[in-house]
Amino acid sequence: MVNKIKFERENVIRVAGQLFWEKGFHATSTRDLQEAINMRPGSIYSAFGSKEGLYTESLKDYTIQMEDQIESFLYNSDCILDGLHAFVVNTIIETKECRPSAICMLVKANSEFTDKDSNLYDLSLALAAKFENYLTVLFEQAIAHNEISNTLTAIEYARFFQVHLTGLRGYFNRPGVEQLAQQMINQMFILIKNL
Amino acid sequence: MVNKIKFERENVIRVAGQLFWEKGFHATSTRDLQEAINMRPGSIYSAFGSKEGLYTESLKDYTIQMEDQIESFLYNSDCILDGLHAFVVNTIIETKECRPSAICMLVKANSEFTDKDSNLYDLSLALAAKFENYLTVLFEQAIAHNEISNTLTAIEYARFFQVHLTGLRGYFNRPGVEQLAQQMINQMFILIKNL
DNA sequence: TTTGATTTTGAACGTATGTTCAAGTTAAAA
DNA sequence: TTTTAACTTGAACATACGTTCAAAATCAAA
Numbered sequence: 001m002v003n004k005i006k007f008e009r010e011n012v013i014r015v016a017g018q019l020f021w022e023k024g025f026h027a028t029s030t031r032d033l034q035e036a037i038n039m040r041p042g043s044i045y046s047a048f049g050s051k052e053g054l055y056t057e058s059l060k061d062y063t064i065q066m067e068d069q070i071e072s073f074l075y076n077s078d079c080i081l082d083g084l085h086a087f088v089v090n091t092i093i094e095t096k097e098c099r100p101s102a103i104c105m106l107v108k109a110n111s112e113f114t115d116k117d118s119n120l121y122d123l124s125l126a127l128a129a130k131f132e133n134y135l136t137v138l139f140e141q142a143i144a145h146n147e148i149s150n151t152l153t154a155i156e157y158a159r160f161f162q163v164h165l166t167g168l169r170g171y172f173n174r175p176g177v178e179q180l181a182q183q184m185i186n187q188m189f190i191l192i193k194n195l
Numbered sequence: 196m197v198n199k200i201k202f203e204r205e206n207v208i209r210v211a212g213q214l215f216w217e218k219g220f221h222a223t224s225t226r227d228l229q230e231a232i233n234m235r236p237g238s239i240y241s242a243f244g245s246k247e248g249l250y251t252e253s254l255k256d257y258t259i260q261m262e263d264q265i266e267s268f269l270y271n272s273d274c275i276l277d278g279l280h281a282f283v284v285n286t287i288i289e290t291k292e293c294r295p296s297a298i299c300m301l302v303k304a305n306s307e308f309t310d311k312d313s314n315l316y317d318l319s320l321a322l323a324a325k326f327e328n329y330l331t332v333l334f335e336q337a338i339a340h341n342e343i344s345n346t347l348t349a350i351e352y353a354r355f356f357q358v359h360l361t362g363l364r365g366y367f368n369r370p371g372v373e374q375l376a377q378q379m380i381n382q383m384f385i386l387i388k389n390l
Numbered sequence: 391t392t393t394g395a396t397t398t399t400g401a402a403c404g405t406a407t408g409t410t411c412a413a414g415t416t417a418a419a420a
Numbered sequence: 421t422t423t424t425a426a427c428t429t430g431a432a433c434a435t436a437c438g439t440t441c442a443a444a445a446t447c448a449a450a
Contacts, residue, residue: 108306111365167357170362173305
């Protein structure tokens with residue numbers, strides 16, 4: 001190698017992702033990005049090909065981060081549902097001051113793109129499916145450990161979880177309703193355990 | 196009056212709203228709008244002041260339409276929960292081929308705007324609060340008619356309804372999962388009746 | 391038929407956008 | 421020290437954007 005790449009690719013993707021997550025793809029300009037990640041157009045385009053390329057990497061990274069976060073909460077919990085509960089509380093309540101948006105970046109993506117923006121639309125669907133698979137495996141384990149009944153299949157639990165979490169994250173994407181969140185999250189997990 | 200306005204204001208707002216609902220505010224250009232509503236820039240700007248002005252009217256109109264639609268389902272149902280059930284089925288399943296998006300335009304707005312776009316951000320919050328009040332009145336009636344228990348207050352039912360519906364509309368904003376929708380909607384209303 | 395306030399038209403404006411590329415810089419290898 | 425391939429820079433490009441405005445068209449009233 002003749003000259004080392006100066007920027008740290010992972011970190012750049014993460015910072016860009018924060019901007020994209022907050023403002024959305026269309027409302028984020030390449031000049032916003034240049035400033036946020038401290039790179040000039042030529043470097044960005046040689047590294048990522050396009051604004052869309054950088055967004056793609058950011059959205060993939062977001063999904064991985066979210067799964068990593070769940071893994072970390074599971075590691076520190078006695079059972080799967082407690083881990084998921086801690087994750088949800090963290091996502092909705094504890095990160096309130098330090099996140100770009102309460103709403104999941106995947107959900108924002110799925111909301112922003114139509115099948116006209118086909119690449120990004122397809123990507124958002126594929127990553128959502130991947131995340132649902134990930135959750136399904138967790139609920140398979142929860143059923144196997146008798147944490148929840150087998151009235152529903154694992155994938156049905158996963159869907160219920162996703163629907164409810166997405167709804168809550170959307171609902172709490174506004175100021176001044178903090179104290180409601182805790183009880184609505186508790187209600188969510190009471191429901192899951194009684195489905 | 197010296198010269199009548201040629202366009203029909205309500206219809207223009209509705210058509211513009213369909214475009215905004217599908218593509219979002221930032222991804223809809225004024226030239227897209229010109230073509231969709233068949234008006235030239237000067238007319239649009241004299242009638243609505245700006246792209247933001249037209250969007251504002253469209254989002255207000257969307258909220259009214261949604262409430263009108265619920266009213267119509269309530270009128271044709273024997274009780275409030277059956278009316279809401281019919282509304283949800285219609286929203287998620289029956290209008291599949293003829294709507295700009297499965298996702299509520301209010302939710303899309305709340306997802307798209309940050310407090311930097313302050314006017315539209317505030318508007319989306321205000322309309323969401325208005326809609327929650329509307330739902331709360333309905334659930335007050337449902338409690339009074341003993342359709343549901345008074346374990347929760349009316350506003351808590353309204354919140355649960357909104358969270359669940361938003362989650363479902365997001366979940367079914369993709370192709371090929373039609374037959375799941377019916378059973379998840381049924382589950383939603385079973386839960387409401389047993390809260 | 392003429393008037394005149396109002397609405398419609400569409401060319402044009404200034405700016406912001408995504409992207410390109412020639413020139414400059416870097417540092418490992420020769 | 422020189423070479424050289426890789427990386428970075430930032431001015432510049434073409435286009436798309438939201439918006440304006442002078443001119444043309446419209447039609448109820450005089």
